[in-house]
Amino acid sequence: MLSASLLCKKFSNFTAVTDFDLSLKPGEIFGILGPNGAGKTTIIRMLLGLIKPSSGEVVINGFSLSGNFVNAIKNIGCLVETPFFYNYLSGRENLELLFKISNPKLNPHQDVEQTLKLVKLFDRADDTVKKYSQGMRQRLGIAAAILHKPKIVILDEPTNGLDPEGMIEIRKLILSMAKNQNISFLISSHLLSEIEQLCHRIAILNLGKTIAMGSVSQLIQPGDDNLEDLFLRLIKTKK
Template sequence: MGRRIKKFTFKSAHQFSTVTGYLQRKVHRRYSFSSARPQIVDFDSSVRGVYGSPEGAARGFNPKCRGQKSYHPLLAFFTKTKECLHTWYRPGNTYTGNGAAEFFKECVLRLPGSDFSWLFRADSGFFQNDLLSAIEEYQASYLVKVKLRNLNHLLSKQTWQSIPSLTNTEYCEFEHQCQGWTAPRKFVGIRILKEIITEGCLFPQYIYDYHCFVTNLEEAPLEIYHLYKDRAECENWIEAVKNQIGAGKSTTIRILLSLIKPTMGEFSFFGQDFRKTDRNVYAKIGALVEKPDFYLFLSARRNLQMLAGLSGGVPAKRIDEVLEIVKLADRADDRVKSYSHGMKQRLGIAQSILNHPEIIILDEPTNGLDPEGIKEIRELILRLAGDFGITIFLSSHLLHEIEQTCSHVAIIDTGKLVVQGNVHDLLRKTDFYITEVQVNNPQRAASLLEKETWIQKVTLGNDVLKIQIPAENRPRLTRFLVENEFAVSSIIPRTSLEDYYLTLLNRDVK
């Protein structure tokens, strides 16, 4: 990692839908969020590493050890629906709060519109001024637990009041301005009497269990306490999500590029076994592994000139050509420091095609991009394949992007190849359909369909029925709706690669 340890590694987990537009439509269709009560988004983090296998641990990728070669996910998820909103991978020796404000701002881009009020809830690892300020700027609510060591001296000075409905439970409320804050914030303290020690003591000793929160909610202290306690119900689910992270996409790419030595198995490049492959064969390959690094205080042109010098045999005019291909010619002499994340990704693709490669390997090229940036990268990839005849080997967890971009797909889960083939052939051969149906009384239709054994799953959102049904029962669906006197407006098959993937791995199709 070297100096890169100071930077965050952006890499969303494979089973998460994190692209803004898709998730917006998905949430609006499926759930009728009420604007009267805030919708909760939970933040969480873990030091569990990506490389959790015994082989990985033997090489130093220890999932329980912080360090340069250990990564942990920082993630946000919708509490009500248990859908992941956004995920980062970060070096394992990075403190949880570092970068949380920027992570929050990316999460905001993925929220399903401004019609709802949002409550962001987190444990004490996220007790940080930058994050709280970012949430306040967004005019959202927050409930964050406080590390007690930060406020012990204040809690001891507060006047504690009993809660009539609960025995042995007291609360306090106060405002405090911590160091570096521009204004005081509201704190709520809860203490629960655990034990009274009298034996061997001149005076009885009261042992309390303390909890303290910083919040901008107006609810009563007890409600705030219970609201945070509800977070525990999500812990088992969120731990299961963490354990599933790491399908093996990036590891596969690193093996292909000889950045990691495989312990078993085989692969070939251009018909040659990798153990016997001439190193010169890599001159035919371009690659962009995760987030590209450049000298930020140099221009894009100067960065490419340095990389061309390392490669050798790259004429000066080729640099102008690749900058034109990735649409950076008008910013070629600007410092890379001034580039957006999407522009840096395009510059990374530019360096990967300097040597006129026959194949380009791209690892998560759309990570961290907004919908416009994702569209630009997708169009660039299609242009490289269509206009320049370059084979693109693309790794991504964004299955709807894969469906729009790639002709063939290979799905891997926890390091194992599950299925591969032409995208359209796989969807055509699938033994189920996801069908969207619009009828005059969707609530009644959903109630009746849920009772039918030949229907696998029915969800209702925004007055549209989304029905998971075996292929052979599709005609039966139309007949059932007509026989039950429904006025059918439309029946549209919506089977997507994501639906196929989730069903293939026996996970719920949302």
């Protein structure tokens, strides 16, 4: 599905990421954790082809990102910042517009309707986006990310700014799509409890290096009550 091998990124004399490896399986939810400046955003930008690695390789669904960018990147959907929509258009109209930009010769109706149902916005699809709650906007953002039916979705802080109810909605949506649509998710978040509840495996980064990778149950040691304890122990140990 998605693999990264020995990814490195240097900016002048600063090394942002060193030898990052990843192999994402179908239907897997993988989390990336780390303090500010750990390299999380740089890794996501390399996986999306937004910046070129200094060394290493990314392969998506069998296609090299550097050698066959178009075929590789069409398998990925992403939500990496606060999603932008036209407030005076409905949720449905926003998705139809997005679909037509990418597929001007195709009718968007069936794909848009299916996607709205999947993210549980179908009943509010004709409301203008300005009436949406923050959680509904985030679900619409995920709808935009999966509209072209990607096999992999990358989410950067998907519950950022949401209230507890909105966070639960997004969590349930991600778990459902991974299980029922076999979509793989790569999630970067600073919310440790969210990662602990969502992810099958995690990578913990510090100063551009992977200091731990595996399931939470594999990584937690005696004395760690939860992921937060594990995270703080590893960060302090590796400084």
